[in-house]
Amino acid sequence: MNDPMANVPLPGGMDESTDPETPSFPEIVVTDAPDAGDVALIADSLTEFNAQVTGFNDHRPLAVLVRDPQTHRVLGGLTGRTSLGLLFVDLFHLPRELRGSGLGGEILRRAEAEGRRRGCRSAVLYTISFQAPDFYKRHGWQVFGEIPCDPPGTTRVFMTKDLR
Numbered sequence: 001m002n003d004p005m006a007n008v009p010l011p012g013g014m015d016e017s018t019d020p021e022t023p024s025f026p027e028i029v030v031t032d033a034p035d036a037g038d039v040a041l042i043a044d045s046l047t048e049f050n051a052q053v054t055g056f057n058d059h060r061p062l063a064v065l066v067r068d069p070q071t072h073r074v075l076g077g078l079t080g081r082t083s084l085g086l087l088f089v090d091l092f093h094l095p096r097e098l099r100g101s102g103l104g105g106e107i108l109r110r111a112e113a114e115g116r117r118r119g120c121r122s123a124v125l126y127t128i129s130f131q132a133p134d135f136y137k138r139h140g141w142q143v144f145g146e147i148p149c150d151p152p153g154t155t156r157v158f159m160t161k162d163l164r
Contacts, residue, residue, distance in 0.1 A: 087114075
């Protein structure tokens with residue numbers, strides 16, 4: 001079988017030679033199980049680059065956790081991060097039995113308050129059309145974009161909120 005990429009030149013004049021005097025193209029690996037150390041290296045390198053370019057080194061993780069009062073086991077909550085004046089909400093989940101009680105709104109308010117305390121001007125997230133866009137709208141978030149995804153008829157909904 002012929003490799004369709006066999007005659008495509010590599011960037012920067014690199015080649016696949018094993019000659020130590022000749023620059024070689026780095027190995028590229030696609031995986032669904034990245035090593036935690038590799039992920040940390042990429043994140044730390046990007047954070048360092050951003051700090052060098054912007055003069056800001058404010059990247060910090062954020063979690064608002066809901067724990068069982070007896071066992072202290074985490075039942076749900078919100079995870080995200082703050083960076084360069086933005087609060088990013090990455091994951092937010094509550095079990096069905098805890099929904100509709102006002103707990104979700106309180107978790108979101110606490111995350112937003114912590115974002116403000118850290119100097120964030122805005123917050124961003126994405127949800128999926130079958131998840132919680134109406135919940136976020138009720139709490140002052142606005143849609144700024146949608147992208148179709150699977151299953152058909154479903155969209156990723158990108159939202160933002162001014163925290164000032």
